[in-house]
Amino acid sequence: MKDFELEDFFDREACDLCGDCLSRCPELSGKISDPVGAWSDIVAGIDSDRAARVLSGCSTCMTCSAVCHSGANPYGLILYRWFERTRSAGVPMRASLVMPLERDNAWHRVMAKLPADERRLLDSWGDLSRPELEPRALFAGCNLQIMPFMASPALLGDIPVFGREDLCCGEVYYRMGAFDKVATIAANLTETYSETGMREVVAYCQACYNVLANILPRHFGARFPFKVSYFGDVLADRVLSGELEVEGKLKGLKVTVQDPCHSKLLGAELRERQRRVLEHMGCEVVEMKHSGEMSLCCGLGQGASRFSPVDMTVGTVRRLREARATGAERLVVYCNSCDLLFSVGTQLTPFVIPVWHLNELICEALGEPVPRRNLARARSMVLALFGRGAPRVVSPRRFYVGS
Numbered sequence: 001m002k003d004f005e006l007e008d009f010f011d012r013e014a015c016d017l018c019g020d021c022l023s024r025c026p027e028l029s030g031k032i033s034d035p036v037g038a039w040s041d042i043v044a045g046i047d048s049d050r051a052a053r054v055l056s057g058c059s060t061c062m063t064c065s066a067v068c069h070s071g072a073n074p075y076g077l078i079l080y081r082w083f084e085r086t087r088s089a090g091v092p093m094r095a096s097l098v099m100p101l102e103r104d105n106a107w108h109r110v111m112a113k114l115p116a117d118e119r120r121l122l123d124s125w126g127d128l129s130r131p132e133l134e135p136r137a138l139f140a141g142c143n144l145q146i147m148p149f150m151a152s153p154a155l156l157g158d159i160p161v162f163g164r165e166d167l168c169c170g171e172v173y174y175r176m177g178a179f180d181k182v183a184t185i186a187a188n189l190t191e192t193y194s195e196t197g198m199r200e201v202v203a204y205c206q207a208c209y210n211v212l213a214n215i216l217p218r219h220f221g222a223r224f225p226f227k228v229s230y231f232g233d234v235l236a237d238r239v240l241s242g243e244l245e246v247e248g249k250l251k252g253l254k255v256t257v258q259d260p261c262h263s264k265l266l267g268a269e270l271r272e273r274q275r276r277v278l279e280h281m282g283c284e285v286v287e288m289k290h291s292g293e294m295s296l297c298c299g300l301g302q303g304a305s306r307f308s309p310v311d312m313t314v315g316t317v318r319r320l321r322e323a324r325a326t327g328a329e330r331l332v333v334y335c336n337s338c339d340l341l342f343s344v345g346t347q348l349t350p351f352v353i354p355v356w357h358l359n360e361l362i363c364e365a366l367g368e369p370v371p372r373r374n375l376a377r378a379r380s381m382v383l384a385l386f387g388r389g390a391p392r393v394v395s396p397r398r399f400y401v402g403s
């Protein structure tokens with residue numbers, strides 16, 4: 001098994017133990033009475049109650065690394081402590097339902113139930129030997145593979161799409177501290193992509209973008225033959241340059257925006273660009289109580305510390321309530337995971353607010369069809385998790401996430 005050094009994930013020399021990462025944490029501030037002490041224990045690897053409260057309450061929102069004044073990457077330390085836990089004690093069986101490379105997981109179950117038109121699309125994405133992929137190709141990660149309807153030809157233009165179950169970028173595993181698996185994914189992807197002639201990969205999802213562009217090369221030794229870019233940037237350029245004629249087309253629409261966790265590590269400019277696109281289309285943007293780098297997780301990351309569907313539901317409902325409280329007509333997301341979680345949440349709560357992906361709004365402004373299958377897909381995911389997946393959800397057994 002590969003050795004992972006703590007220093008590769010957290011800069012102990014840079015950390016002055018100021019405790020800001022916890023005192024400014026949107027999830028834990030106010031719940032931790034001694035942030036400096038709790039952080040010092042986590043740094044030292046001391047298994048105290050105050051350290052445990054952090055490690056079992058973290059929602060992986062990544063704010064701590066965005067606000068750390070010394071660039072020490074405190075989020076990396078939390079992941080490293082979870083890695084130690086995962087390697088020594090395994091994880092509950094229910095975690096395997098959301099791990100895209102495990103047997104009979106929820107992603108695969110949702111893909112197996114796709115309508116015929118989306119199934120055909122998905123099947124067409126699997127062949128990596130297509131010459132048209134070489135100059136520039138769009139990577140459809142797990143979240144787009146369960147929502148192929150989101151791949152609007154009007155937005156893609158001439159960019160061909162590829163994606164397959166085995167090409168998972170490993171984000172979910174990374175988020176849970178399953179580093180052994182992430183290292184294997186990095187090695188497998190390096191080998192697979194080295195056999196292609198791809199020169200630019202455009203990631204549809206900002207999480208896949210951060211993992212492929214930064215996390216896998218920086219921490220797990222991946223070497224890709226292509227440059228990685230983000231589809232949201234490609235689209236924003238086309239909108240703001242006027243190539244896509246959407247200016248003022250959604251005039252007066254009041255929206256609020258969910259900033260996804262990885263956007264905090266990718267910088268304020270990426271988040272601002274999404275708002276500029278909305279304003280260019282005529283939308284009025286109102287902010288939630290927690291936004292930008294202080295944004296709360298959509299609920300997905302809530303499951304990473306204790307693997308609890310209850311934690312995830314509570315997180316999703318809480319965020320929907322905040323969105324609803326702004327008075328916005330729609331909650332706009334630019335991450336497919338947020339889209340899925342909020343779509344599940346709108347079926348579980350009276351705090352309903354219509355959830356729209358930014359790309360769907362651009363389609364609407366263009367006058368292009370917007371299939372809006374997100375609610376149906378969310379129902380399919382709930383069935384995969386709590387229908388067929390129920391025995392694993394309640395199982396007391398644990399398993400080791402191998403390499």
Ligand code: SF4
Binds near residue numbers: 015068073
């Ligand atoms: S990780 Fe950063 S914010 Fe946290 S204690 Fe260290 S220096 Fe302060």
Ligand code: SF4
Binds near residue numbers: 022028057060064078
């Ligand atoms: S990742 Fe988010 S929830 Fe976890 S400690 Fe950092 S700021 Fe807090």
